[in-house]
Amino acid sequence: RPAWLPSLFGGPSRPLIAAPPRETPETDDADTVTRDKPRHVAAEGANGAAAAKVPMPPPPPPVIQHTAPELDVDDDDDEQTTPKAAAATLNTPVPALALSAPEPTTRDASEKKKPNGVTTGAPSASASTLMPPPPRPPTLRPLPTAGSTTTSSSLAPPPRARNLPIPARGPGCSTLAPPPTHTSKPAKPSRAVVLEPGHSPLDWARLANSPTADLRGLAAGSPYLRVTPSMLKKMTGRKGKDAWTVLGGKVYNMSPYLPFHPGGQPELLRGAGRDGTRLFGEIHPWVNYEGMLAACLVGIFVAEEEEGSGEAGTAAGDMEAMD
Numbered sequence: 001r002p003a004w005l006p007s008l009f010g011g012p013s014r015p016l017i018a019a020p021p022r023e024t025p026e027t028d029d030a031d032t033v034t035r036d037k038p039r040h041v042a043a044e045g046a047n048g049a050a051a052a053k054v055p056m057p058p059p060p061p062p063v064i065q066h067t068a069p070e071l072d073v074d075d076d077d078d079e080q081t082t083p084k085a086a087a088a089t090l091n092t093p094v095p096a097l098a099l100s101a102p103e104p105t106t107r108d109a110s111e112k113k114k115p116n117g118v119t120t121g122a123p124s125a126s127a128s129t130l131m132p133p134p135p136r137p138p139t140l141r142p143l144p145t146a147g148s149t150t151t152s153s154s155l156a157p158p159p160r161a162r163n164l165p166i167p168a169r170g171p172g173c174s175t176l177a178p179p180p181t182h183t184s185k186p187a188k189p190s191r192a193v194v195l196e197p198g199h200s201p202l203d204w205a206r207l208a209n210s211p212t213a214d215l216r217g218l219a220a221g222s223p224y225l226r227v228t229p230s231m232l233k234k235m236t237g238r239k240g241k242d243a244w245t246v247l248g249g250k251v252y253n254m255s256p257y258l259p260f261h262p263g264g265q266p267e268l269l270r271g272a273g274r275d276g277t278r279l280f281g282e283i284h285p286w287v288n289y290e291g292m293l294a295a296c297l298v299g300i301f302v303a304e305e306e307e308g309s310g311e312a313g314t315a316a317g318d319m320e321a322m323d
């Protein structure tokens with residue numbers, strides 16, 4: 001190879017591993033020197049035209065890496081039969097790539113030699129050119145906060161302020177309970193009764209919608225009646241009479257519904273023989289009495305002077321009043 005070849009590739013400026021200079025006789029043959037010696041040595045040996053063109057720095061002294069005395073106990077160079085590679089110092093500054101300082105203890109432990117002189121770790125010459133071990137991964141430590149002495153992981157929830165007062169929500173108020181509403185009255189206990197078998201609301205719906213059922217308590221085919229207050233107060237459900245009530249101006253026979261009433265028969269009889277509209281609305285205004293008692297409709301509630309013949313009649317006005 002020509003003597004100027006090393007200069008094209010930087011020459012001896014960045015050698016990584018160089019063998020120590022051997023005691024070979026100097027020669028003017030650049031090819032021989034280049035083949036037998038490291039680059040910088042070869043460049044030095046080529047003191048001809050190539051060396052004159054590119055000034056080469058003197059060869060750096062070999063760096064001895066094993067400075068620890070305990071590691072050099074078996075380092076006997078006399079027994080070496082082949083040239084031992086030696087690290088070369090860098091003449092040009094190389095940007096530091098180390099992320100952290102190397103750990104000498106770990107490096108030394110890996111390079112300890114066995115008693116027979118065989119190295120177990122990396123060669124000593126390349127120790128200085130190797131990259132230092134990567135830094136340890138960062139430990140998950142919480143960011144230092146003022147007054148914080150905890151050593152928990154940063155993945156842990158942030159420290160909570162202790163001894164914070166719990167907002168009071170009133171005496172006897174559980175945190176699991178819903179927030180208090182606008183009324184402080186306790187809910188009324190249910191007054192529903194246990195109905196007899198076969199008297200569920202579904203049973204009543206089946207009976208009330210039966211086309212053959214006559215729940216009015218009147219003669220078959222009887223027209224709707226015009227019920228006066230004097231007539232109504234006799235229908236109390238006692239003495240063999242049906243229990244009539246007035247709901248929304250209409251008169252209903254409640255007797256068939258008594259065993260089906262979820263609130264019990266005594267409660268239902270409270271509205272018998274009178275106008276139970278207000279009482280009904282105070283207890284369960286959501287109940288659709290018109291639909292449930294449609295088959296129990298007797299007639300319309302009229303004043304005494306409007307009684308007439310006693311029947312609701314068949315006039316169109318009376319029928320509209322029934323609706």
Ligand code: HEM
Nearest residue numbers: 190191192262263267268270271276280283287289292293
């Ligand atoms: C007018 C006199 C009436 C009184 C005094 C009365 C009273 C009651 C009472 C105390 C309850 C129990 C409420 C509870 O669960 O705590 C109740 C439930 C009920 N009553 Fe009446 N009632 C009357 C008329 C009627 C009528 C005419 C019907 C049907 C057309 C009816 C249908 C019901 C129904 C469906 C329930 C169950 C309501 C529910 O569970 O939400 N009630 N009633």
